[in-house]
Amino acid sequence: MKKTVFFLAMILASATPICSAQESPFFVTYTHHMEEPGNLEVETSTTTGIPRSGQRFYMAPYLELEYGVTAQWTSELYLESSSVWGDSTVFTGWRFENRYKPLRREHWINPVLYLEYENVNEASRIQKEIEGGGPDLTSSNRELRGEHAHELESKLILSSDFRDWNISENFIVTKNLSEAEGVEFGYAFGITRPLARLASSGDCRLCRENFIAGVEMYGGLGSTLGFTPHGSAHYIAPVVSWAMTDNSSLRFSTGFGLTDQSNPVLIRFGYSYELAGFASRVSRLFGGKR
Amino acid sequence: MKFSPCLLTFVAGASLCGFGQNPSYQLDPQWRAPAAATVRPNPLADKPEAAAGGKKLFLRHCAECHGNEGSGLTKKHSADLRLAIVQEQSDGTFFWKITNGNTGKGMPSFSKLPELQRWQLVLFIRTLKEAGSASADPAR
Numbered sequence: 001m002k003k004t005v006f007f008l009a010m011i012l013a014s015a016t017p018i019c020s021a022q023e024s025p026f027f028v029t030y031t032h033h034m035e036e037p038g039n040l041e042v043e044t045s046t047t048t049g050i051p052r053s054g055q056r057f058y059m060a061p062y063l064e065l066e067y068g069v070t071a072q073w074t075s076e077l078y079l080e081s082s083s084v085w086g087d088s089t090v091f092t093g094w095r096f097e098n099r100y101k102p103l104r105r106e107h108w109i110n111p112v113l114y115l116e117y118e119n120v121n122e123a124s125r126i127q128k129e130i131e132g133g134g135p136d137l138t139s140s141n142r143e144l145r146g147e148h149a150h151e152l153e154s155k156l157i158l159s160s161d162f163r164d165w166n167i168s169e170n171f172i173v174t175k176n177l178s179e180a181e182g183v184e185f186g187y188a189f190g191i192t193r194p195l196a197r198l199a200s201s202g203d204c205r206l207c208r209e210n211f212i213a214g215v216e217m218y219g220g221l222g223s224t225l226g227f228t229p230h231g232s233a234h235y236i237a238p239v240v241s242w243a244m245t246d247n248s249s250l251r252f253s254t255g256f257g258l259t260d261q262s263n264p265v266l267i268r269f270g271y272s273y274e275l276a277g278f279a280s281r282v283s284r285l286f287g288g289k290r
Numbered sequence: 291m292k293f294s295p296c297l298l299t300f301v302a303g304a305s306l307c308g309f310g311q312n313p314s315y316q317l318d319p320q321w322r323a324p325a326a327a328t329v330r331p332n333p334l335a336d337k338p339e340a341a342a343g344g345k346k347l348f349l350r351h352c353a354e355c356h357g358n359e360g361s362g363l364t365k366k367h368s369a370d371l372r373l374a375i376v377q378e379q380s381d382g383t384f385f386w387k388i389t390n391g392n393t394g395k396g397m398p399s400f401s402k403l404p405e406l407q408r409w410q411l412v413l414f415i416r417t418l419k420e421a422g423s424a425s426a427d428p429a430r
Contacts, residue, residue, distance in 0.1 A: 024402075033402040071393035105390045106401050164404040197406040201342030209407075246350050276354050 023249045024166070025241035027268045028129055028218045029190040031168045032110035032159035034101055035068035040278035045251075045270035047126050049263040055137045057085035060092070060125040067278070072101045082125045088141045093120030093148075095128075099157070106161070114155035114170075122147040127233075127266070129153070130220045131174045132184030134233030134261050150177040165193045166214075182224035190216030192239070210243040219258070233262040248273045315362055315369045317376070318395060323386035330382035334409045344414030347407055351400060360418040367395065377419040384412045 024031050027045070035041060043064040051057050062080035069075055078095040097116035123144035125135050131153070136144060152175050159168040172186035192214030199209050219234030221227060237255035244250055248271065255266035275281075334340045349358065356362055360371035369376050379387075388408050391399035400408060 031402075034398070036398045037396055068398075071391055071396060071398045101393075104393045106399060161401050166402075194404050197404045198340065199343035199347050199407050199410055201339075201346065203346070 023212075023241045023243070023251060023272055025192055025212050025214055025239035025251050025253070026168070026190050026216050027237070027239065027251065027253050027270065028127070028170075029168050029188040029216045030099065030112065030114065030155065030157045030159075030170055031166055032101055032112045032157060033166075034071065034099065034112075035066050035074040036276070037068040037071045038277055038279040039068045040275045041066040041272050042275070043270055043272035045126075045268065048267040048269075049125065049137065050265040050267070051137070052257075052260075052264050055263065056087065056140075058125050058137075059083045060127070062126045062128075064272075072104070074099045078126075078128070080120065080124060080126045082123050082141060084123075084141050090121075090123050090141045090145050092124040092126075092145070093118065095120065097153075108162075109158055109160050112157035112159065114153075114157055116151075116153040116155075118149065118151040118153060120149055120151070121145045122149060129155075129170075129172050129186055129188060130218055130233050130235075131172050131186035132181065132220050132223050133231055134220045137261075137263065148178060151175065152177060164197055165191060167191050184223040185221035185227065186219065187221060188216060188218035190214055190239070205244065211240060213238070213240045215239065216253075219262075230259075231261060232259065234258040235262055235266055237266070237268070247276070315367075315373060315376070317369075318392060321387065321392045321395070323383040327386040328380045328382045330385060332381040332385070332409050332412055334406065334413055335381070338413065340410050341413040341417055343407070344410035344412070345417075347403070347411050348414050351403070352411070355397075360415065368397070371415050372418045377416075381409075381412050381416075384415055385409060388412070 024033060041064075043066065045062055045064065047060045047062075049055070049058045049060075060080065060082045062078055064076060064078050066074060066076045076097045078097075080092050080094070081090060082092050083089040095116055095118045097114065099112050099114050101110065101112045103110060121144060122136060123141045125137075127135060154173050156171045157168065158170075159166065168190055170188040172188070174184045174186070176184070192212050194209065195211040195213060196208035200207055204210075215236065215238050217234070217236045219229065220232030221229055222232060235255035235257055237253045239251065239253040241249055241251045251268070251270040251272070253268040255268065257263050257266065348360070355368040356371055362368045362370035371377075385408055387397075388411055389399065389401050391397045393399065403411075
């Protein structure tokens with residue numbers, strides 16, 4: 001055990017401190033920008049729901065490990081949990097996703113294919129995406145944690161860079177393999193722009209070039225049993241990211257619920273740390289040449 | 291057997307300079323900018339002071355594979371940016387290559403950077419030519 005901890009510490013300590021950590025500020029919408037190959041990004045985020053009448057206050061923290069397999073393929077593993085005020089804290093499951101960018105060059109619109117397997121229970125509230133009618137915000141964890149969902153989720157990500165603006169649209173299709181809920185649909189789209197276009201020569205941290213701001217909108221579109229945006233959660237959320245250091249960044253978003261099925265306010269906060277050249281360092285640790 | 295500190299320093303220096311860089315780098319014939327992209331002028335060409343910001347960006351985004359001096363790394367198959375065959379390319383070609391990457395060969399796209407920052411990188415890469423010509427092998 002001590003050896004394992006030592007090895008992990010060595011990997012972290014030997015990680016190149018200089019790498020790009022300028023993150024897209026989106027929490028839900030994906031762009032076509034992939035993780036750099038061989039880099040590992042460790043991110044911890046929290047979704048906090050401010051309740052309306054009949055709903056419960058909750059916090060849903062999750063850990064995200066994002067790895068650049070190649071310049072066109074990124075994999076991510078999520079571990080998630082949920083704490084409901086006056087109720088309990090539970091582990092709500094894990095997700096494994098892959099994003100693949102089929103085109104090698106940049107185009108005016110860049111497609112990315114996304115496939116995710118989710119092994120979560122119904123107490124999941126991280127809301128990395130909203131599909132169907134959205135999450136159950138009124139029942140207790142005790143009632144929801146027994147209901148497991150094995151889901152396959154796919155997304156078509158379309159993303160464009162135009163004069164420093166990024167405009168992205170995601171179309172979500174989810175199939176719960178555990179229950180006959182039909183096929184559920186969702187959407188997310190957003191727009192961002194860096195606050196400064198030129199990099200200054202100095203090593204400033206609070207200057208505008210380290211901030212990206214924008215807005216995203218996301219929600220559910222029902223299912224094959226009833227394709228409609230009504231009766232689902234929808235949010236509009238200003239977003240901002242700040243590159244605190246060359247390898248870490250903070251993201252923040254305040255989402256405003258647009259329907260009765262939404263929380264009135266959804267606060268998201270994320271911190272990410274990027275380990276550049278992670279693959280080659282692990283490989284060398286075990287005698288590889290990569 | 292004892293080694294003098296000077297010898298150790300020389301060996302360490304030679305290792306870093308000789309084995310890390312990639313002087314045998316050849317351009318990828320499949321990775322060619324379209325004609326329209328190659329003739330794009332650098333909008334910061336008359337602002338050489340912007341190269342300092344380009345250096346900062348280079349150290350953040352590029353140095354991991356190209357080295358702090360732009361000499362490239364053999365194990366990453368990354369370009370020695372000081373080489374004449376690299377520097378002969380136009381500003382527009384550099385900009386296009388930074389924007390699109392060569393994803394099949396491991397070079398990621400940096401289209402996430404604002405356009406002007408990518409042009410700042412081009413400005414800085416041009417300064418490597420001068421730095422490289424002072425120290426590099428003239429026969430190269």
